[in-house]
Amino acid sequence: MGHTFLAPQIVTCANLKGLVMKQLENKVAIVTGGASGIGKAIATLFVKEGAKVVISDLNEELGNKVIKELGSDVAVFVKADSASPEDNKKLVDTAVEKFGALHIAVNNAGIGGEAATVGEMKIESWKKVIDINLNGVFYGMHYQLPEIEKVGGSIINIASILGQVGFANSSAYVAAKHGVVGLTKTAGWEYGTKGVRINAIGPGFISTPLVDNALDKDALAYLETQHAMQRLGKPEEVAELALWLASDKSSFVTGSYYPVDGGYLAK
Template sequence: MNVVESLTPRQGLRVLVTAGASGIGLAIAKAFVQAGARVHVCDIDSEALAALPDGITHTRCDVSREDEVARLFDDARALGGLDVVVNNAGIAGPTAGIDEIDHASWTQTIDINLNGQYRVAHRAAPLLRESQGLLVNLASVAGRLGFAYRTPYAASKWAVVGLTKSLACELGPDGVRVNAILPGIVRGPRIEKVIEDRAAKRGISYAEMETENLSKISMRRMVEPTDIAAMALFLAAPGGTNISGQALSVCANVESL
């Protein structure tokens, strides 16, 4: 196999993507389908699931609920096993000072962003051992940088990086690779809401907040959902065979938040 061939995942990979009906998750699901994979996704948005392209099967699932995650894996059995699991489900959480964040908002953010990844990894590990497969956990550049007024989100994403590195050590002897992708400011409705909330908290305009955010990126631009999908594909390709335990930023070099 030459170097160029090593950049393409093999045909027929069996892939599960959480929160795969929109945004980054949908971009990843579509990319794997285009690469010849069989893809199953979950999401909490029933309308988005109904609008999925042909060739992507799905389950409605809230990863904060153990019973729903169990049903997700029951449904995914139709793939006959799993080669790649993409732990993508997460929420932005509140934008507020630590003394303003209520217990319920903090707990919900941790339960979805961190405990949800545990629930999926818990059930995925035996299947990935069988296939000597790949687990990809979606973290964030907020998992390597401080993020004022977004403490539950940042705390959960730092924890995802720790989870990733620990699972890479634990599962590596069984041939399973585990990596985290750390997206930067990804273009789309979700970041627009984050910018709007931070602008309101700071008492500045949306345009001023967006300009300030971009000024902290050395390349002065947002990244696209397809950039994150491209990294996931590379990790699943033969060229990614010896990459494990890594926290890989796809962010145009975010220097601070």
């Protein structure tokens, strides 16, 4: 009597692709300052992992370029000033109107500001940095939280290593980023039983337009030596942590601060 041999089923990458659930499938996110640098890297990774994203920035040209790259079916751009409460509300309204809900918010928009000592910094320069880098995060959270609370989700505030230590000639930036960390911890406690996790990321010096355009080659080379890895970070390296904090994989994480700094704070 003959034997019947069954050919083994071949599982191809194409087969697996349909079986693997993306980490942010069916989620809706806001990413401020998403036209370049860290914000763009985060928005790009979120879309790759299944999210629909509302991107904001003041640079309309770059913002629309990002939407063209990602696809208008999964991403929308809104020109918005993070220092404006009304613009922050508009972002939340857009997310709900376009995609039906809001699950994730990344408050990333920020500026470096004037380089000067405390005694020499212009009052208007101080106010501008605080308004964008700190007040802007509060305004964002103020409107994001009620919507995210309805469905559960995550808020990620982009602080800085300078949310932990000082840095000469950057008092407004340092003060704002320290404030972001404190705001994050407080909100983490307030919403710990309300289904919203709130965390902060502290990037080291990352190779972005904000850093690269502000400093000359010698200054950049010096900054590299201040990191244990002897290099600047990449926006994509920050985005990976943002993805983890946005996903259910970080379900027991809230009110925390996570540096992505190549060892800068280890000194």
